[in-house]
Amino acid sequence: xxxxxxxxxxxxxxxxxxxxxxxxxxxxxxxxxxxxxxxxxxxxxxxxxxxxxxxxxxxxxxxxxxxxxxxxxxxxxxxxxxxxxxxxxxxxxxxxxxxxxxxxxxxxxxxxxxxxxxxxxxxxxxxxxxxxxxxxxxxxxxxxxxxxxxxxxxxxxxxx
Amino acid sequence: xxxxxxxxxxxxxxxxxxxxxxxxxxxxxxxxxxxxxxxxxxxxxxxxxxxxxxxxxxxxxxxxxxxxxxxxxxxxxxxxxxxxxxxxxxxxxxxxxxxxxxxxxxxxxxxxxxxxxxxxxxxxxxxxxxxxxxxxxxxxxxxxxxxxxxxxxxxxxxxx
Numbered sequence: 001x002x003x004x005x006x007x008x009x010x011x012x013x014x015x016x017x018x019x020x021x022x023x024x025x026x027x028x029x030x031x032x033x034x035x036x037x038x039x040x041x042x043x044x045x046x047x048x049x050x051x052x053x054x055x056x057x058x059x060x061x062x063x064x065x066x067x068x069x070x071x072x073x074x075x076x077x078x079x080x081x082x083x084x085x086x087x088x089x090x091x092x093x094x095x096x097x098x099x100x101x102x103x104x105x106x107x108x109x110x111x112x113x114x115x116x117x118x119x120x121x122x123x124x125x126x127x128x129x130x131x132x133x134x135x136x137x138x139x140x141x142x143x144x145x146x147x148x149x150x151x152x153x154x155x156x157x158x159x160x
Numbered sequence: 161x162x163x164x165x166x167x168x169x170x171x172x173x174x175x176x177x178x179x180x181x182x183x184x185x186x187x188x189x190x191x192x193x194x195x196x197x198x199x200x201x202x203x204x205x206x207x208x209x210x211x212x213x214x215x216x217x218x219x220x221x222x223x224x225x226x227x228x229x230x231x232x233x234x235x236x237x238x239x240x241x242x243x244x245x246x247x248x249x250x251x252x253x254x255x256x257x258x259x260x261x262x263x264x265x266x267x268x269x270x271x272x273x274x275x276x277x278x279x280x281x282x283x284x285x286x287x288x289x290x291x292x293x294x295x296x297x298x299x300x301x302x303x304x305x306x307x308x309x310x311x312x313x314x315x316x317x318x319x320x
Contacts, residue, residue, distance in 0.1 A: 010205020018314025045170020154178025
C-alpha cells in the first residue's frame with residue numbers, strides 16, 4: 001500500500017472522532033524544519049489554534065517570508081520562534097552534493113539555485129535572523145527568538 | 161507570559177518523557193498550510209520518521225520547491241501529497257488586501273511580490289500541481305496527489 005493510501009486510511013479513523021477546538025487567533029509563528037522526526041505541536045506545546053507552523057528544509061527562513069507576512073498581517077501572530085535542529089539533513093550535505101544527487105535522479109536545479117545547507121547551527125540561526133531583519137514585509141517590532149531543538153532528547157535550547 | 165515562554169515551559173515537560181522513535185527514511189512528503197487548526201501528524205496518521213511535512217501559507221507549492229528537492233534527492237521521499245483546506249485565510253483576502261494590511265502596520269511588500277491568495281480550492285490545487293510539474297528539480301516519476309482537508313470535520317478528500 002502506498003504511503004498516501006495509508007494517509008487516507010488513517011484520516012478516515014481520525015475524522016470519526018474529530019472535534020474542532022475553540023476559535024482563536026494564532027499568537028505565535030514558528031519556523032522549523034520539515035524533518036520527519038519532529039512533532040512541533042507536541043514538542044512545543046502548541047494547542048489548537050495558537051500557532052502558525054511554517055516548515056521548510058532546515059527551518060530556513062528564506063522561503064518562509066511570504067508565509068510570515070501573511071501570518072502577521074492577516075492572522076495577527078505577534079511573536080516568532082525560529083528553530084533549527086541537531087542531526088539535520090541540511091547539515092549532512094552541501095549544495096554541490098545536492099546538485100549531484102539531483103543529477104543522478106535526472107533532475108536539475110536552476111542556475112543560481114541555493115539550497116541553504118549549513119554546517120553550524122548557531123551560524124545558521126544568526127543568518128536566518130539576518131534574513132528576517134532584512135525583510136520589509138515582516139514585523140520588526142515583535143519578539144523574534146532563535147532555538148536549537150535536539151532530536152535525541154526532545155529539548156529546545158534558546159541560542160543568541 | 162509570552163507565547164514563546166509558554167513554548168519553553170511546555171518543552172521542558174515534553175523533554176522529560178521524550179523517547180526518539182525508530183530510525184527510518186521518510187516515504188512521503190506532504191505540503192500543507194501553516195494554519196493553526198491543523199495537526200497533520202494526527203490528522204494524516206504520520207508516525208515518527210515517515211513524512212517530511214512542509215508547511216506554507218495556503219499550502220502553496222511555490223515556496224516548497226527547495227524543500228521538496230531536498231526531501232526527494234537527499235532524504236528519499238517518493239510520494240507527494242499537496243493539501244489545501246477549507247476556511248483558509250488565503251481564500252479570505254486578496255493580494256491587494258494583504259498589501260493594505262502590511263501598509264497599515266508599517267510594512268511593505270517588494271515590488272512584484274505575489275502572495276498566492278486564491279478563491280477556489282480545486283483551482284488552487286490545479287495551479288500548484290502545475291507549479292510542481294514545471295519544476296525541473298523535483299521528481300516527475302512519483303505519485304503526486306492533491307487533497308482538500310475540511311477543518312470542520314477533519315476529513316481529507318482527494319481532488320482531481
